[in-house]
Amino acid sequence: MIFSSIPFLYYFLPIVVMLYFVVPRNMANSVLLLASLFFYGYGEPKMLLVMVATIIFSWALGLKIPEKKWLTTVSVVVSLGVLVWFKYMGFFVESFSDAFGVEVGFMNIALPAGISFYTFQTLSYTIDLGRGRIHPQKSLLDFAMYVALFPQLIAGPIVVYSDVENQLDARLRKTTWDGAYEGIHRFCIGLGKKVILANNLALFVQDFQALAEDQRSVAMYWAYAVAFSMQIYFDFSGYSDMAIGLGKIFGFTFPENFNYPFISKNISEFWRRWHMTLGGWFREYVYIPLGGNRVSKGHWVFNIFMVWGLTGFWHGANWTFLAWGLYFGIFLLLEKFFINKVLDKLPGAFGHVYTVLAVIFSMVLFNADTIGDAFTYIGAMLGAGGSLPFINEIGKYYLGSYGILLAASIIGCTPVLKKFRWAHKIEPLISVLLLLIATAYLVDGSYNPFLYFRF
Amino acid sequence: MMKKIQVIIFAVVFFGISVLTWVTPDKEYSESERRLLAKLPGISMETIIDGTFQDGAEKYVTDQFPFRDRLRSAKALFEYKVFGKKDNNDLYEIDGHVSKILWPYNAGSVTSATDKFGKIYESLIAGTESEGKVYVSVIPDKGYYMAEAGGYPAIDYDVMFDQVASEMPYATFIDIADTLTIDDYYKTDLHWRQEKLVPTAQAIGEAMGLKLDGIGSLKPVTAGDFRGVYYGQSALPLPEEEMVYLTSDIIDGAVSYNFETSKEAPVYNLEGFEGRDPYDLFLSGATPLMTVTNPEADTDRELVIFRDSFGSSLAPLLLEDYAKITLVDIRYIQSAFLGQFIEFDGQDVLFIYGTTILNDSFTLK
Numbered sequence: 001m002i003f004s005s006i007p008f009l010y011y012f013l014p015i016v017v018m019l020y021f022v023v024p025r026n027m028a029n030s031v032l033l034l035a036s037l038f039f040y041g042y043g044e045p046k047m048l049l050v051m052v053a054t055i056i057f058s059w060a061l062g063l064k065i066p067e068k069k070w071l072t073t074v075s076v077v078v079s080l081g082v083l084v085w086f087k088y089m090g091f092f093v094e095s096f097s098d099a100f101g102v103e104v105g106f107m108n109i110a111l112p113a114g115i116s117f118y119t120f121q122t123l124s125y126t127i128d129l130g131r132g133r134i135h136p137q138k139s140l141l142d143f144a145m146y147v148a149l150f151p152q153l154i155a156g157p158i159v160v161y162s163d164v165e166n167q168l169d170a171r172l173r174k175t176t177w178d179g180a181y182e183g184i185h186r187f188c189i190g191l192g193k194k195v196i197l198a199n200n201l202a203l204f205v206q207d208f209q210a211l212a213e214d215q216r217s218v219a220m221y222w223a224y225a226v227a228f229s230m231q232i233y234f235d236f237s238g239y240s241d242m243a244i245g246l247g248k249i250f251g252f253t254f255p256e257n258f259n260y261p262f263i264s265k266n267i268s269e270f271w272r273r274w275h276m277t278l279g280g281w282f283r284e285y286v287y288i289p290l291g292g293n294r295v296s297k298g299h300w301v302f303n304i305f306m307v308w309g310l311t312g313f314w315h316g317a318n319w320t321f322l323a324w325g326l327y328f329g330i331f332l333l334l335e336k337f338f339i340n341k342v343l344d345k346l347p348g349a350f351g352h353v354y355t356v357l358a359v360i361f362s363m364v365l366f367n368a369d370t371i372g373d374a375f376t377y378i379g380a381m382l383g384a385g386g387s388l389p390f391i392n393e394i395g396k397y398y399l400g401s402y403g404i405l406l407a408a409s410i411i412g413c414t415p416v417l418k419k420f421r422w423a424h425k426i427e428p429l430i431s432v433l434l435l436l437i438a439t440a441y442l443v444d445g446s447y448n449p450f451l452y453f454r455f
Numbered sequence: 456m457m458k459k460i461q462v463i464i465f466a467v468v469f470f471g472i473s474v475l476t477w478v479t480p481d482k483e484y485s486e487s488e489r490r491l492l493a494k495l496p497g498i499s500m501e502t503i504i505d506g507t508f509q510d511g512a513e514k515y516v517t518d519q520f521p522f523r524d525r526l527r528s529a530k531a532l533f534e535y536k537v538f539g540k541k542d543n544n545d546l547y548e549i550d551g552h553v554s555k556i557l558w559p560y561n562a563g564s565v566t567s568a569t570d571k572f573g574k575i576y577e578s579l580i581a582g583t584e585s586e587g588k589v590y591v592s593v594i595p596d597k598g599y600y601m602a603e604a605g606g607y608p609a610i611d612y613d614v615m616f617d618q619v620a621s622e623m624p625y626a627t628f629i630d631i632a633d634t635l636t637i638d639d640y641y642k643t644d645l646h647w648r649q650e651k652l653v654p655t656a657q658a659i660g661e662a663m664g665l666k667l668d669g670i671g672s673l674k675p676v677t678a679g680d681f682r683g684v685y686y687g688q689s690a691l692p693l694p695e696e697e698m699v700y701l702t703s704d705i706i707d708g709a710v711s712y713n714f715e716t717s718k719e720a721p722v723y724n725l726e727g728f729e730g731r732d733p734y735d736l737f738l739s740g741a742t743p744l745m746t747v748t749n750p751e752a753d754t755d756r757e758l759v760i761f762r763d764s765f766g767s768s769l770a771p772l773l774l775e776d777y778a779k780i781t782l783v784d785i786r787y788i789q790s791a792f793l794g795q796f797i798e799f800d801g802q803d804v805l806f807i808y809g810t811t812i813l814n815d816s817f818t819l820k
Binding site (some may be wrong): 431 | 458459461462464465468469470472473476503504506509512513516517520523526527529530531533537538539540541542544559606607608690
């Protein structure tokens with residue numbers, strides 16, 4: 001089940017919210033856990049067992065970790081083993097087969113939705129237990145609810161255990177009218193981002209990809225790259241907004257995940273604003289344990305590539321994602337050694353342009369089937385070969401038809417709208433309007449892709 | 456306190472909609488979209504595990520959502536007025552006329568269609584007295600008259616006409632595009648208006664050697680008001696329009712026979728107009744094989760029309776020069792079986808299809 005669907009919005013969610021606030025407080029977590037298991041099982045009935053097994057394993061191990069620290073290693077090995085098996089084994093075998101020309105019989109394994117998210121959450125729990133930073137969660141119910149909590153289960157944010165440890169006890173968790181108000185507004189903003197902006201941008205991306213080679217133009221390649229960058233941003237940040245909003249309604253405070261990344265002045269800043277919980281997780285559980293930057297220069301370069309290679313690979317089992325992560329690793333190194341020194345001497349606009357261009361090219365790679373395809377697309381954007389017209393009739397039509405959407409999306413990527421203080425006064429009206437417009441789109445059966453199937 | 460009130464108001468709206476989804480009675484059919492709406496799928500462990508129940512349930516709750524038509528209209532208006540989109544679900548509107556984008560050109564589909572026509576010709580017509588009496592015509596969709604002026608993408612129609620003509624050398628090509636204008640089509644439907652077809656019928660008649668003496672004195676009769684298929688698909692708030700048919704004593708006296716239902720009916724079926732597709736007024740709508748017999752005919756000349764739905768409104772206008780017209784719709788019958796029903800022994804043969812079908816001809820059998 002996905003948030004941006006009629007079954008979730010008008011069947012699942014109202015029932016869960018009602019039950020949550022009607023039952024006695026000591027049953028609130030049970031309601032959330034059962035709802036979360038239903039939410040997951042509804043979309044992934046076969047994979048529910050994998051998640052439940054992961055939860056029970058991590059919880060049971062967690063009880064013993066304070067006395068037997070080596071169990072942390074067992075937890076990491078087993079959890080990553082499960083993740084590798086489901087998410088990467090097919091890719092590894094296929095790559096091995098391609099590289100060595102060996103036919104290896106292997107079944108294509110279905111990827112459980114959200115496995116990358118809930119595995120990282122359980123790992124944060126067992127690793128922090130091993131470090132002595134947190135106490136074991138004695139209640140299986142509360143732990144299961146933490147891992148499976150439906151608002152953040154399949155698309156994040158990645159909520160590390162220490163972030164919500166104090167919120168897991170339903171009796172201590174406070175639900176307030178202010179929280180509900182903020183949660184509702186945040187949820188509706190996220191729904192609007194996903195359904196009204198991201199899905200429409202996805203339609204443009206889809207239309208572009210359906211064009212034959214001779215119908216494309218340089219301008220359309222650029223528009224495609226910008227549209228896909230915006231689509232990913234609004235889809236992903238919209239999902240995060242919905243998750244954070246739902247969390248607030250139920251009394252949770254989830255960490256922020258996006259903070260206007262496209263206004264960044266360099267790539268380092270971009271990643272402090274983009275998918276912040278993933279960046280935070282890798283920093284905390286990979287980069288710092290590897291020694292961070294307090295090591296020799298060579299070791300540090302290795303650490304950067306390790307972290308960014310893994311970050312890319314986390315997004316999907318394909319060479320393109322690995323390359324995407326390493327691409328950012330290269331930029332971060334270049335910034336440290338060279339680019340930032342140059343940017344510091346130039347007006348701020350140069351930094352913005354540089355960052356946006358670097359990110360837009362990266363998104364072409366992110367959405368490409370192969371690295372070769374990405375080079376072809378980027379080459380076309382730069383006019384390689386000189387055979388493509390800058391713009392043609394079909395390009396004019398699409399740019400005319402999607403121009404306002406693209407412009408609105410670009411504005412929406414910046415905090416410009418926050419400056420209109422009067423908008424705060426009509427937040428409730430905005431929430432209702434966004435809900436109704438998004439519902440209209442969903443009822444019309446408009447294009448509604450789910451991007452996180454390979455995460 | 457203010458926020459508490461605002462949360463309560465939002466909750467009333469949100470839960471109100473939710474309650475409506477539960478209590479609103481299911482509809483079987485959407486008049487505006489001209490389609491059956493999804494029903495709640497059967498539930499079993501197997502359908503839950505393989506996900507078919509969930510997929511079906513989502514279609515069901517989406518189809519049965521309260522105020523569905525109004526929400527679809529709201530979405531269409533939002534797309535046009537707020538986002539300035541030029542089309543909604545590939546449909547666009549200019550001066551009240553709705554058309555569907557026909558693009559890109561699918562030359563392979565056109566060849567696939569003409570291949571099927573060629574097989575029919577080779578297997579049933581070549582070598583008979585009908586050889587040499589074969590004609591082909593292509594009916595432009597509304598985009599022919601709207602797209603370029605509105606800046607919308609469209610196929611190169613001349614390329615399609617030339618391709619059809621060159622791939623059917625055994626047939627005489629009849630160009631009817633210049634006999635029509637956008638006002639000869641319904642505003643909310645894809646079809647042409649029969650009462651505006653006289654010049655088109657005359658052009659076809661002239662090419663086929665027909666006299667059509669009475670075509671100028673056909674009597675227009677209003678069947679009633681309707682909204683066409685593009686009304687529902689575009690979800691735009693568009694007004695109703697009149698459906699008019701042309702009749703005469705010859706047409707009133709003619710009888711159609713439907714091979715599928717084995718039933719006779721008049722040429723104009725007013726019950727069809729009241730049905731799900733008002734265009735079924737003309738020869739009772741889509742059917743694989745039908746004959747229209749003209750008892751008043753002073754000739755034994757016959758015509759076989761291979762056609763889509765446009766042919767239903769054209770055939771009555773040609774009837775005065777024929778004793779019998781046979782209409783074949785190979786979207787609903789395998790071409791290979793036609794020999795069991797039709798023997799070609801001197802009939803005129805007209806292949807007449809719309810550009811929309813030719814550009815997406817997978818439905819032709």
